[in-house]
Amino acid sequence: MPFAWMVNAVWVAVTAVAIVTLFSRLLKTKLPLGLIGSAILTVVLGQGLIFWFSNPSVPILSTVQRNIWLALAFFLALSTTLRAIKWLVLEILVYRRSIKIPPFLLDISEWFVLLLVVLLTIRLVFGVELTGLLVTSTVASAIIGLALQDTLGNLISGISLQIEAPFAVDDWVEIDGIEGIIVRQNWRTLTLLTREDHRVMLTNSTVAQSKIINYSRPTNRQIQTVYLTLSESYSPNLVKNTLIASVQRLDDVKLHPRLRSHVVSMQDGCVTYGLSYWLDDYSDKIVARDKVLTRAWFNLHRAGIHIPDPTGNFTLNMIPADAVEQNRLAEQRHMFSVMRSLDWLNMLNETQLKQLADHSAVASYTGGEQLVKQGDPGDSLFIITRGAVSVYVRSADGRSVYANQLNKGDFFGEMSLLTGEARSASIRANEETEVIIIDKEAFTNVLTQDPSILERFVTALERRQEGLSQSLQQDSAMRRREMENGRDAFIQRIRRYLRVP
Structure with a gap:
């Protein structure tokens, strides 16, 4: 009887491997080497035992030795069958249909079946009744069960987590x-x-x-919100628009269409604002929040909105009564010093430079922030006093193409200042950058007192033409086209726009 079970087990293993081989041909994949080796060992051992036990000339083994060899062949045959079934499950369900099956569930199932195989081997090959074995092991099972209580609890919890x-x-x-x-x-x-x-x-x-x-279900896209607490003295609409503007030009951060910027609470003389945006990859949470808060800080400071001390603590310092005026004068002296060092502004005397500095403004931008966008309206000129910017122009197919880099002392936007033309390029800060902004009103005030400055200013720009970046060369090309039709016509156009006599 055990010999017949062994023969049947070998043929089951051979049949399982044959079926797996057929499926591997249909699925155009290779059989694992472990399965091939196990199948070959099973067939060799099984056929060897069949020849041994069927040949009367071979020395007869004892009953115990015979049963050991039969048990080994039987166990190896069923193990090969389990390997084949496991390979089919992984290949068809996991790899082909992308069904996620935890490996430990397959391992547990394999261990359980192997335990059954061991019990069947003991019963069928050695003829041992399992009832007595189970009864005598009741006390040992209880002791082992208590010792493995936590382990079994983790196992059952793991299975329930996999099911849910x-x-x-x-x-x-x-x-x-x-x-x-x-x-x-x-x-x-x-x-x-x-x-x-x-x-x-x-x-x-x-x-x-x-x-x-x-944070990855049902999709990787999540809503993130940052909170800022500001003084109630600022208009909520001003604050919300400033916060929205700080995120709108971030390429990899998109505002939530409904939440955007909103008031969260009002208490103790402060207003808390929320700024909500989409996060496409949760692993970028820290990087995206850093970009949003950095942009918000720069935008708020340019708008004159300052973040108060959230602890409510105050430090008493001896501040002069005219501290604000002194800071304003120091900023104007800084702008005057920068303007005086620029050769293309040397047509202005000291009084005119001071007047221009008094009516100009200083602004700071963080790395990656866009100062101007191609096609947007504008009426100001920018002078770089610290940092560097990159110039991008829009190609014929609509792509933004890098053109050049501008550094400290360079300027851009003179055609928008002189004629009100739309920006001819996009400018983006490479690092924390400070610029002086000369707008139409500030420049007009100087020209009104001395209209002859205009012609000298245009001449200075022409002399500087060779040193301009690619984007400014485009402005220069437009200026050259204007001058081909007459320098006087071009200057008259500027006068009309600036309303200078």
Whole structure:
């Protein structure tokens, strides 16, 4: 009887491998080497035993030796069959249809079936009744069960988590207050990789009892909100528009269509604002928040909106009564010093330079922030006093193409200042950059007192033409076309726009 079971097991293994081989041909894939080796070993051992036991000339083994060899062949044959079935499941369901099956579930199933195979081998090959074995092992089973209580609890929790599937490997989650990406899940633990590259292992029972926040489901796109508390002295509409403007030109951050910027609360003389935006990849949360808050800081400061001390603590300092006026005068002296060092403004005397500085403004921009956009209206000229900017022009197919870099002392936007033409290029800060902005009103005030400055100014721009960047060369090309039709006509056009006699 055991010999017949062994023969049947070998033929089952051979049939399973044949079926797997057929499927591998149909699926155009290769059989794993482990399965091939196991199948060959099963066939060789099975055929060898069949020849041994069927040939009377071969020495007869003892009953115990015979049963050991039969058990080995039987166990190896069923193990090969299990390998074949597992390979088919992985190949058809996991690899072909992208159905996520945790590896530890397959391992547990394989261990359970192998345990049944061992019990069947003991019963069919050795003829041992399992009832007595199970009864005599009741006390031992109880002791082992108590010792493995936590382990079994983690195993059952892991199976329930897999059935409910609240997360999967590579998902960003927050479990028990710990945020990270799931890198591994097995029958006992779950492993998270935090943003600080720390590996945190949580038992499945802990995970099952904790609040789970999945940032990757149902999609990777999440809404993020940053909060800023400002003084109630600023108009909410001004603050909200300033915050919106700080994010609108970020290429990789998009505002939420409905929430955008909104008032969250008002208390203790302060107003808390929220700025909501889409986050397409949760792994970029810190980087995106840094960009949004940095842009918001620069935009708020350019608008004259300052962030108060959130603690409510005040430091008493001896500040002169005219401190604001002194700061304004220091800024004007700084602008005057910069303007005086520029050769293309040397046609202005000291009084005229001071007047121009008094009516100009200083603005700071962070790296990546856009100062002007091609096609937008404008009436101001920018002088770089610190940092550097890149010039981008729009190609015929609509792409933004890098043209050149402008550094300290360079300027751009003179055609918008002189004629009101739209910006001919987009300018983006490469790093934290400070510029002096001379607008139409400031320049007109100087020209009104001395109209002859205009012709000298145009002449100075012509002399500087060779040193201009590509974007400014486009402005110069327009200026040359104007001058081909007559220099006087071009100057008259500027006079009409600036309303200078």
